[in-house]
Amino acid sequence: MMRAVVGLWVLSAVICVGRGHHHADHHLGHGNDKTVQDTVVVVGANVVSLVHEANREFSFRLYRQLAAHADSQGKNIFFSPVSVSAALAALSVGAQGDTHSQLFIGLGFNSSLLTQTDVDRAFQMFLQRPNNTSQEDASEGTAVFVDDRFKPKPEFLQTLKQSYFADGFSVDFTKARESADSINKYVEEKTNGKIDKLVESLAPSTVMYLLSYIYYKGKWATPFDPELTKQDDFNVDDNTKVPAVMMNMKDHFHVHQDGELKTTVLQLAFNSSYSMLLMLPDFMATLENAICPHRVTRWLKATRPRKYDVYIPKFSIKTSYNLNDVLSQMGMTDMFGGRANLRGISEEQSLLVSDVVHKATLDVDEAGAEASAATGVLIGLTGVLNPVPVPVLKFNRPFMVIITERTTEKILFLGKIINPTI
Missing domain, CATH: 2.30.39.10 (Alpha-1-antitrypsin, domain 1)
Incomplete structure (x- = not known):
């Protein structure tokens, strides 16, 4: 059985998920799900400040990993940490077991203080703000493109819509060129034409694309x-x-x-x-x-x-990154291979993340x-x-x-x- 690819795109960061080979021995950790629910629930301002601080720390950890990477030597570095963390947080909504733990640890979220719901609510606050400012040209958000034959769990899509303000689209990923064009057109509009080709190509096994974007003009x-x-x-x-x-x-x-x-x-x-x-x-x-x-x-x-x-x-300047190596070095390894547990997205398919891509200008x-x-x-x-x-x-x-x-x-x-x- 082929594994399905979930395309996760971070606007300027893209996470692409696709079908890989099914491994009979692949490990799906169930262990952490209960503990996360049983932990101390922090409410209100404290939750927001914990997530906000984690996001700021993540910015510099990700920067150092990018700067140390062989591909970055002799090049300018420029990226949007909030775009990457929003895409990975949205992905964590559908992750379970060790895959979920790794995303939380990699993003700097303390699972003994924060639940997935806490993180979702914090991002809901963060993503509400920029779109309400009248004095500057700023926008930030997420979108999910789903193959019309793939049926994600309704609660996964509901959380993306409510907490991450995700725009939802149905596409036919067997028509790779048309699907890529649809995604690129959406991103181009959201970034005022600055990022016109987020998707270079799509694997035929792609069942979902999750992307996050940010645009600012000051x-x-x-x-x-x-x-x-x-x-x-x-x-x-x-x-x-x-x-x-x-x-x-x-x-x-x-x-x-x-x-x-x-x-x-x-x-x-x-x-x-x-x-x-x-x-x-x-x-x-x-x-x-x-x-x-x-x-x-x-x-x-x-x-x-x-x-x-x-x-x-x-x-x-323009930059373009495939973040698979960098995120793996930050501990987020399972989502890319046979051990991926994305059963919060769908029970039916064995899903994995094929690529996390980020482009910035x-x-x-x-x-x-x-x-x-x-x-x-x-x-x-x-x-x-x-x-x-x-x-x-x-x-x-x-x-x-x-x-x-x-x-x-x-x-x-x-x-x-x-x-x-x-």
């Missing part, structure tokens, strides 16, 4: 003047320079010097509740190894307005930033002219970037720009 609180944008050098490493287009502004900026990490942090505000943090380290590895939610909180509190002459590259220019999968925010305050010499802050060598919501500190996007021209 205008700088203080835009850069295009007249001041000039070509300059960007130092990729000690031996490599590339010509880059640098934007420039002399103004009061929120800046913090992190002496311990030897990193300058610039917070650029969007004209909304979002900001973009740009981190310029003396040694990239020092910053990458130490960056964590607690430090980001400290930076957001510590940045003070001071006059600077700031130079930032204007760029447009980031465009930064004088007016603001646009990110799909997730996008960034910058903070700049206007000041009066001052004849005193102004310190120069030039992002002309590799730097990290975070797009975050300032009040909740939700991390929409995270990455490292080592070459703005690739």
Whole structure:
């Protein structure tokens, strides 16, 4: 018997599930399901804060795994942690036994404090917010494409719809090209055309595609003047320079010097509740190894307005990842093989996840930033002219970037720009 593929897509992250070979000895753990229900039930704000903190920790664990991966060497890194965690949390609704435990542990959810229902309710809150903001162009959500001959459990689809606001579609996955086109068209619309080909190809064994998407477009609180944008050098490493287009502004900026990490942090505000943090380290590895939610909180509190002459590259980058290896290294192994237990999706089929794919884009220019999968925010305050010499802050060598919501500190996007021209 063939195993069915569940396509899980994270908008900018895609999880694709498909039919694999059936293993007679495959292990389906039942053990954890009861314990999860019997554990302490945390309610209200505490649940939300536990899930929120886990999501923020997951962002940096996933970043470090991506940065260490052979495929990422010499490349920019950019992804949306919230898009990946939303897709995996939605998948965990249909996971059971060891597969469910691994997803919970991998996402950082403590199963003695949180049940699946708690996680679902927390995501319901997170996903409600961005779509209600009028001041910026932001949207985030999930969708599920189901083969018209495959019948998932009604309660699985109900939870996806209620807690993850999933749009549901019926497709014929035996028509691989048409199905891929339907999914790509949906994603393209949701990301304002930025991600136009999430699905390159579909396995004929695919029975379901679950995807999560995020799109953000922000205008700088203080835009850069295009007249001041000039070509300059960007130092990729000690031996490599590339010509880059640098934007420039002399103004009061929120800046913090992190002496311990030897990193300058610039917070650029969007004209909304979002900001973009740009981190310029003396040694990239020092910053990458130490960056964590607690430090980001400290930076957001510590940045003070001071006059600077700031130079930032204007760029447009696209990234594409298959996250199977990376998630397996984070302990989420069973869902990809014969031991997969996705019987919360369907009893009839032996399901496995064939791929988790993630694509993201980031465009930064004088007016603001646009990110799909997730996008960034910058903070700049206007000041009066001052004849005193102004310190120069030039992002002309590799730097990290975070797009975050300032009040909740939700991390929409995270990455490292080592070459703005690739």
